[in-house]
Every structure is written in structure tokens, then in C-alpha cells.
Amino acid sequence: MRFLALSGLQAAILAVVTAGVIVALYFLKLRHRRMVVASSLLWGRVLDERQAQSLWEKLRRVISIALAVLIGLLIAMALGRPEIHRLTGGGERTLLVLDASPTMLARTSDGKTRWQNAVTAALRIVNSSAPSSEFRVADTTGRVDAAPTSDRRQIREAIEKMKPMAGLPRFPEPDIETAHVRFITDGIAPLTVPKGTIRESVYEEADNVGITAFEIRSTPSSALGYEAYVEVHNYSKAPRETRLIVAGAGGQRIERTLNLKAGGEFGESFDLSKFEGGGVRAIIQGPGDALALDDEAFAYLPVARQTKTLLVTKGSPYLETLLKLDSLVDVTTIKPEQYQPDPGFDAYIFDGFAPLDAPARPSLLIGEVPPTNWLPRPMGTAQNPKFASWAETHPAMRYVSLHDVVLQRAVRLDPSNLTVLAESEDHAPLILASDMPGTPRWILLSFSLANSDFPIHSGFPVFIDNALAWLSREPLALRRQPGLVTVPIENAEIKALNGDVVEAHPRESGTIFQADGPGLYVATHENVRQYVAVNLGNSQYSNVNGGSSRKDLPETTAAGWLQQELWFYMVVVAAVLLTLEWITYHRGVTL
Amino acid sequence: MTKTVSLFDDEFLKKLEYLSILSKRLFAGQFKAERRAMRRGTGLEFADYRQYVAGDDFRHLDWKAYLRLNRLILRLFEEEEDLPIYMFLDSSQSMTYGDPTKFDYGRRVAAALCYIGLSNLDRVNVIPYADKVRGELRPQRGKGRIFRVFRFLEEIATGGQTDARESFKTYCTETRRRGLAVVISDFFDVSGFQTGLDILRHFKHDIFVVHIASHEDVEPQLKGELVLVDSENNVSREVTVTPSLLASYKAEYNRFCTDIESYCSKYQLGYVRTVTDFPFEELVLKVFRQGRFLK
Numbered sequence: 001m002r003f004l005a006l007s008g009l010q011a012a013i014l015a016v017v018t019a020g021v022i023v024a025l026y027f028l029k030l031r032h033r034r035m036v037v038a039s040s041l042l043w044g045r046v047l048d049e050r051q052a053q054s055l056w057e058k059l060r061r062v063i064s065i066a067l068a069v070l071i072g073l074l075i076a077m078a079l080g081r082p083e084i085h086r087l088t089g090g091g092e093r094t095l096l097v098l099d100a101s102p103t104m105l106a107r108t109s110d111g112k113t114r115w116q117n118a119v120t121a122a123l124r125i126v127n128s129s130a131p132s133s134e135f136r137v138a139d140t141t142g143r144v145d146a147a148p149t150s151d152r153r154q155i156r157e158a159i160e161k162m163k164p165m166a167g168l169p170r171f172p173e174p175d176i177e178t179a180h181v182r183f184i185t186d187g188i189a190p191l192t193v194p195k196g197t198i199r200e201s202v203y204e205e206a207d208n209v210g211i212t213a214f215e216i217r218s219t220p221s222s223a224l225g226y227e228a229y230v231e232v233h234n235y236s237k238a239p240r241e242t243r244l245i246v247a248g249a250g251g252q253r254i255e256r257t258l259n260l261k262a263g264g265e266f267g268e269s270f271d272l273s274k275f276e277g278g279g280v281r282a283i284i285q286g287p288g289d290a291l292a293l294d295d296e297a298f299a300y301l302p303v304a305r306q307t308k309t310l311l312v313t314k315g316s317p318y319l320e321t322l323l324k325l326d327s328l329v330d331v332t333t334i335k336p337e338q339y340q341p342d343p344g345f346d347a348y349i350f351d352g353f354a355p356l357d358a359p360a361r362p363s364l365l366i367g368e369v370p371p372t373n374w375l376p377r378p379m380g381t382a383q384n385p386k387f388a389s390w391a392e393t394h395p396a397m398r399y400v401s402l403h404d405v406v407l408q409r410a411v412r413l414d415p416s417n418l419t420v421l422a423e424s425e426d427h428a429p430l431i432l433a434s435d436m437p438g439t440p441r442w443i444l445l446s447f448s449l450a451n452s453d454f455p456i457h458s459g460f461p462v463f464i465d466n467a468l469a470w471l472s473r474e475p476l477a478l479r480r481q482p483g484l485v486t487v488p489i490e491n492a493e494i495k496a497l498n499g500d501v502v503e504a505h506p507r508e509s510g511t512i513f514q515a516d517g518p519g520l521y522v523a524t525h526e527n528v529r530q531y532v533a534v535n536l537g538n539s540q541y542s543n544v545n546g547g548s549s550r551k552d553l554p555e556t557t558a559a560g561w562l563q564q565e566l567w568f569y570m571v572v573v574a575a576v577l578l579t580l581e582w583i584t585y586h587r588g589v590t591l
Numbered sequence: 592m593t594k595t596v597s598l599f600d601d602e603f604l605k606k607l608e609y610l611s612i613l614s615k616r617l618f619a620g621q622f623k624a625e626r627r628a629m630r631r632g633t634g635l636e637f638a639d640y641r642q643y644v645a646g647d648d649f650r651h652l653d654w655k656a657y658l659r660l661n662r663l664i665l666r667l668f669e670e671e672e673d674l675p676i677y678m679f680l681d682s683s684q685s686m687t688y689g690d691p692t693k694f695d696y697g698r699r700v701a702a703a704l705c706y707i708g709l710s711n712l713d714r715v716n717v718i719p720y721a722d723k724v725r726g727e728l729r730p731q732r733g734k735g736r737i738f739r740v741f742r743f744l745e746e747i748a749t750g751g752q753t754d755a756r757e758s759f760k761t762y763c764t765e766t767r768r769r770g771l772a773v774v775i776s777d778f779f780d781v782s783g784f785q786t787g788l789d790i791l792r793h794f795k796h797d798i799f800v801v802h803i804a805s806h807e808d809v810e811p812q813l814k815g816e817l818v819l820v821d822s823e824n825n826v827s828r829e830v831t832v833t834p835s836l837l838a839s840y841k842a843e844y845n846r847f848c849t850d851i852e853s854y855c856s857k858y859q860l861g862y863v864r865t866v867t868d869f870p871f872e873e874l875v876l877k878v879f880r881q882g883r884f885l886k
Contacts, residue, residue, distance in 0.1 A: 032816040032829050038688035038808060039779035040821035040828055042847060046839045047830060 099185035165483030187548035203547035210294030210542030234260035249278025277303030300477035318455035362471035367448030675770030689805025755787025
């Protein structure tokens, strides 16, 4: 016998103290009440006779005290959660891991999902195990990793709390006290499991056609133009006919019927120039699809409108001409001395000028601007610098080529806390960007257009357009996968497409919320707004086949005779003994 | 001192007046009374013959027998005489239990019997006893003495341990006249109830036993862990009173009563048993009659 809640010494002390207290109380109980009777003559005869005749009378007191001690010990020892392996079985710790990959949501032939079957299997394992067995229940997403317990209610709650979701799967590390590792999986997620892990597979082959990619992106060739790229994959073992629908917020629809052979895929970009801004939803419809999670996807199409821009310059023919020709820009040009902050503009372009205070709107600053307290400190001049590298992935630099741009001179600036979009060979920052939370963005060119040939390069209009887009145009939606979604906006309020507020929690430099399935969300905080498109969009998840039916575990672990922990039976026995004592006492059988 | 009790009202006394004590045997008396005595005397009814001895009243010589037998033979006549009644009342500590107490109940019984005896011109002695005789009301005769009897009964103090043997022995050796000895007691006597009655039998008294029990004696309301203390000798005994033990006690008490009754039956003693919550008037008028004590 061992005690799960007490050490051996503690159990011994508890037993001795309990027995001692009960015996002491018993003798305290025997302090008899004094009662004067007319004569004890007959009482004496009766007692002498009973004492002489009955062994039971002699043993009565011993039995009574033994019974009291037994009841006390049963209750006291029950507190220590005793365990006798022969009676109650193991009592060892099992790490029970459920594969919570999205593929576990694939429907099986019995109408249930693999996940539901996994939960059933997990509960069966827990219920068939020894009552004192401990389980540490965890999933492969890292979201649930319950503390080891033998409390069946807590174990069940932990299992029921789990949900499949996308994310990098990881297998929880067994602790040193773990005796068994059980893993319930469909065998698709690429996981490295510890040696000796007993797998139980819930895999069953299934038909699935899923949207593996859905993205809205701007078209470089068209002003305010966007296209939607859709990729659909057939992971079934047979050809499938699927209907694809791309629907916009204004009721616009694009429909296609796709005939996909087994393992085939479809990928195409759709022009969204006729779509109104807002949410765009892609749906595939077809019979016998096992995984619903990848049958729809969301994206956000920015609202198409010109950027109201205030150009402050002493005169820049290239820039003025370019902005006037740019259909995305509604430009107003003024001299530096005429500058007054005006909230009616979406963005400012300061050419050879910078206001003393940071403007309330995003701004593009060009040339050797006078030093201010909100711009980086000048640290000298760089002569004939050459563009050595630039951040091609930054939205402002996309499709911008700076290969042959010649600069005569540039101001050396301190790039601390700023993003360097382009720099010279000697690492002098030539294009800097500020993207501080809570302050308007700005981009600074450390050279003037007059001292370079950048305006006559093809990358110049692209850069200006990119820069204005990054500074002031509505951004495309962030792309995330179902599960825990992080948005890089602090204390943001998250709303679903239908306007419902989603429970969100602040995290370091961002906000986190739970998205169980595909959807379009908007995160807002003060003037900042960001759409988040949550899509499964991953061939790894849509490919619900390729798992394993391998089952390398016994159906149940060996349980003892008793289905409950021993303490339960001890309390029951104590209660029965107490009841018997109570009944027999009132019937005069016992003391 | 036991509390003073109002023994009888006038109505009850009148009822008792018509009752007389039935004695199973005849006893000699000093005065002529309404019952026959053992003494041969000057009565009218012939009783027996005996040899004449000097000093006998020669008026009772049977001269016809002398002529036939040539011997002096004296004719004996029965004479109606008074009856000495010795009212032994147990005043030990155990008699103070019950509601009303056994002692109060016993005093009423004694008072009733005294009244009846006095009404029948019997000589009534009241002898309270416990470990010894505790005083005596000297022989009273005539109904007018009843109030002295009442007063005496009221003044009896209780206490001490019962020792009937010693008490009766002391009293009987001092009083030679035989009579009707009424013993009113609960008979809780450590030396046994027989010892006292044996003494009375030895002195040829006609004995009537009134066994008084309280409800607590018959069915004690005890339960649990107790130290039972004897009220007479303060001997204590630890006991766990269970229903089983109570049943044993009741059986023992019944055996005790049966023993007393058997003893009385064996030696032809009058016996009646009552409990203190039994209505006193009914006891006197009915139970005594059922016990052939009164007629």
C-alpha cells in the first residue's frame, strides 16, 4: 500500500495520532454520569451475573473501541489517498497527447470527425485506467497542457477544452515521472514522438478538396487595382467536381466549376476591379467533402479612392509632374512658408522642408531637410554614395529598382529605432522609414531629387506610389491561420465580420485572440485599423490523407478490481460502520 | 426530616371505619375486643379442657367429668380480646425515592391500617425502622388516638441502611406479645428480605407484607454510561445501561418480587405489592380486599 497524498511517515503519524485521539476521546467518553438510585442491590446482581456469564460483555468495550479506531483510521487514511496495486491497479502517470492538427477535423465514415473519435478514445483510456492513475493531458498545439492529476473530472475538462487548430505542431515533453506516453493521432502531422510512445490512430481515409491559398494583392500595372489569387487542391483518391465562388461585399461574384483529378490542383488570379471594397469570401462546394475548415477563405479588398496629398516644395518639376499624373493621388502644392497642418489631407510630401513639429498625418520627406526634434540627427554628409542594398520586401520598396541611381550627395543620418529601406556601401542610410506605434508613419530620403537622377528612373514613380500607399492607403488584410491569432496592435478591439466583438487579450506589442475557423476580423485601436484574414490555406492541413492506421497499444491498461480509488471505498466502509454503530447503539446492541 | 403530608380527609376516614382487619389466626389480648383471641378465658364459647392446677378459677371445674373420672378437669372458654398490631414501617433512605416517595406511600398505608385497627379496638403499635428501630408509638387503643398516630407518622425521619433482621430482633425480644406484624417496606435489604421476616416468624407473629415499589424501581429510566450510587450505603458501581441491561434488571426485579411472594406463600404470610403511582384509595379499598387483608 502506498499513499498518493502522503509520505509513508506522514501516513504513519496520521494513523497514530488518529488512533490516539479516538482512544483518548473514547476514555473521555467513559467518564460516567453519577446517578443515585434507591438501591444498587439488584443492579449489582444483574451486573455480576452478566459479567460472569457473557463473553460478549467482556469483549464489548474492546470491540467498541476497536470499531471506533477502525472508523477513524478509515477516514484518516482515506485522506491520504491510499493505493493498493492489486486492488486499484497502477497509479502511474500517463502523458496523454491528442493530435490537435486541423486534419483531425476531417469527417470519417461514421459521421464523426477524427477529433471526436480521438476524444472518445482518450476518455476511454482515462476511464479504463486505474482510479489512482495520473494523467497529464496535452495537445500538440501547446495550448492545453494540464497538470498531472488523477481527478477524472479535471482530466475530462482538460480533454474537452482542447480544439484542433493550425500552428506548428509540437509534442509535449514527458516529465521524469511519466511512465507511459499515449498519443492519439491521425498520423498526418509530422511529429517526433518520444521512444516508447503508444499510438492510437483515428485515421481513416477521406475525400477532401480544399482552398489552399486565397490572397488579394495589388496589381502593379493598374492604379488601385487588386486581384485575388485562389488555389484549390483535390486530395481525394478520385477526381472531384467542385464549384468555386468568389464573392465580394457588394454582391459581386465570380463562379467557376472545377474538375480536379485525383491529387490535382487549380490556381488562378481573379481580377477584382469590379469588386467593391470590403470582405471577399472564396467558397468551394462539392459533395462528400471531409474537411469543412478549408472549404472557405477570406480576404479584404481595400476601398479604392485617391490619396489626398499636400506637397510642400519650393519647386520640384519631376515630383509635381509625377503626382499630377498619378491617378491615385489628389495633390495640392504649396510653398514651405504657406504650410499649415491640415487634417483634411491623407498624407504630406515635404520636399527640402520639414515642419518643426511632427505632422499629424503620414509624411514623405525628401532631401536635405532642416534638423528638427522629430527627425534623425544629421551626422555629416556622404559624397557620391551608391545604393548598395534595399529592403525589397518592404511595401514601400516593392518593385523598386535602385541599381543605377546616381547620387551626388546625401546627409548621413542616425538610423537608431528606424527602418533602413536603403543604404550605401558604407552603410549610410539613404532611405529611412519610421513605423512607431501611436505615431504617423514617415519615410525620409536623405538626398534631394536635384542631387540625384532618381526621378528619371523607372523605380521613382513606383516608389512614390508605394510610399504613399504604405503611408496612407488602407492596408491589405494580415493573413493568419485558425487558432491563436496575434495582431500587432496593442490593446486592439477585435470584431468579426458580422460585427460581434471577439474576446481578445493583450500581449507584448500586440493583441491575441482565438479564431476557431476561417473568417475575416478587424482589429482597431484609436485611429489604427487592421483587417485580419484567417484561413486554413495550407496544403499540409488540407491533405487529410497519408496518415497511418497504426495502433500499437493494448485496448485498456490493466485496472485493479476496484473501479474507484481506495479512499472512496474506505469512506463508504466507514459510513456503513458508522450507520451500523448508530443503529445498534439505538437498539442497545452496542455501548 | 420527611415532609409533612396530609394523610386522609374525613370522607376517606369514614370509609375505612367500616373495614376491619381480618386476622388469619387468633391472638390473645389484654382487653375484650371484637375478635377472638388465643387466650382461654371468661368468654361464653367452650374451647377445651385441661388439668386443673392450683390457682385456677374453680368456677370453671367440670364437676360431671370429676364424678366420672375422679379427676379435676377445668373447662376452658374462648374469650374475645383485642389484637396487637405492630406496624413496622421501613424508614431507610431507599424509601425516599419515587413520586410520591415510597415512604410517604407507606405512611399512608400504615395510617390507614392504624385507623382501621383503632376503630376495631385493636392495640396499634407503630415501629419505624431502618438499620435499627427508630422509636416507637406505644400501644394505642381506640379511634380517638388516631391523631396521635398521624402525628407520630408525620414526625418520622428517614435515612440509613435497611437492616430488618437487627431491627425486628431487637424489638421482638423486648415485646413478648404476639400479634399481627405488618411490614411495610421496599425490602431492599443487603442481608436479604427473608432475615427480618424470619425473626417475626420465629416470634410467632402473624405477618402481613406490604411491598412498596416506586416506578423507578420497576422500570428505571436510565441510559448510557453511569455510576450508580446506592442511596443507603453510598456504594458506587460503573455501569453502561443498555436496553439489554435494563431488560436484565427488570427480570431480576421480577424475580426479586417473586421470591418475596413465594416466601410469603410458603409460610402463609399475607402479601401485597404495589407501586407508588397506584391510586392509594384503590389500593386500600380494592387491593387489600383482593389480598384478603380486609373484609
